[in-house]
Amino acid sequence: MRTTRHTPESAIHRPESVLATNKVLRNTYALLSMTLVWAAAVAGVAMMLNLPHPGMLITLAGFFGLLFLTHKTADSAWGLLSVFAFTGFLGYTAGPIVNAYVSGLSNGTELVMLALGGTGAIFLGLSGYVLTTRKDFSFMGGFLMVGILTAFLAGIAAVVFSMPALSLAVSAMFVLLMSALILFETSRIVHGGETNYIRATVTLFVSIYNLFLSLLQLLGFAND
Template identity: 35%
Template sequence: MIETVYKQENALPAVLRAFAISLAFALFGLIAGVFVPPALILPLVMVEIGMLLFAFFLRRRKSISYTFLFTFTFISGITTYPVISYYLVSMGANLVLAAVGTTFIVFTGLAIYATTTKRDFSFLGGFLMAALLALISIGLFNFFFPLSSGGMLAYSFIGVLVFSGFVLYDFNRMKQMGVSPEEVPTMALNLYLDILNLFLSILRIFGILSSND
């Protein structure tokens, strides 16, 4: 029992290392996205969604592999490139960098708080999953019936709250329950999705506010 707890505690730095490497692969994918034809972006998005669904159902039986993690984040970087490119053109590099900096500050602050507080945020799990499903549903609705700028702003602020909650929940869960070595890639994927969606929500807010000025 003591040995198991020891291994779980030692796996926490491994999650952060895998998470950092995941961000590096996403950055490589972002750079590669410059050279990917626009016609391939949608098929890659479908592959990305398929991998997410596979990972969601796989987690009930076993954890994902590092190969799966890094492949997914690389593809995610490619599919994120058109979004970043759009905001670079419409907002300028300074606002995009401001969104990156804001995301880093929020993510790091929440991570530190979640791993140092004595509070248990496990109660957030069900609420966050319901909120995520609601965000997905609204996102699909927006695809067919675009929201107004005010509606999209509200949607983006809710996204910031939801994914901030996921950051709290995931880091706090690792602190409360520990992480086995087999779970490291899965937890790193969770953190990657947290920060990516937090960033995209903040980027949308900056974009809407800048367009209204």
């Protein structure tokens, strides 16, 4: 006589961890962790050597050039080398900026640590929300493209025409836009919209990088 084994109802409906089932997400977070440590190390060296900021033109050329290279090589082994070149360059550009706050303000170190803590809290909070709820934020794609382009052009105008008020507004815009980009990209990975972990890492890294610098500028303004 054959007996039938019944699976507990709780086991049937128990959701599996997104990290446990999504290989792209695991690889993205692993590579993102390594690139963040690498960029921080490069920034630290730039600060110790008191290296000057490369300037807006070199920064833009390096950013878009290495970003293009990373996306072109993302499907090959060269993609890993490209992503470390890209994130290392951004780490170098951040070093002189952080150095200016640390050396120029009496509480500069505290402001930098506060910006780092705020960036980490925002990233973990938003990522955790998407991973827990599995909500689809793909509808934000068009809004993000227009918003980031607008903020980018406004940021250039603020630098060229020396407009501190506009620069402050751009920083506030970038905090909101980068937070939304974290939601958007994490959602794409979870729902299969992004299947390349190198491209996903670059998007999340740029979000964290811009979020940190924007928070730092806002905190510096509040301190003044």
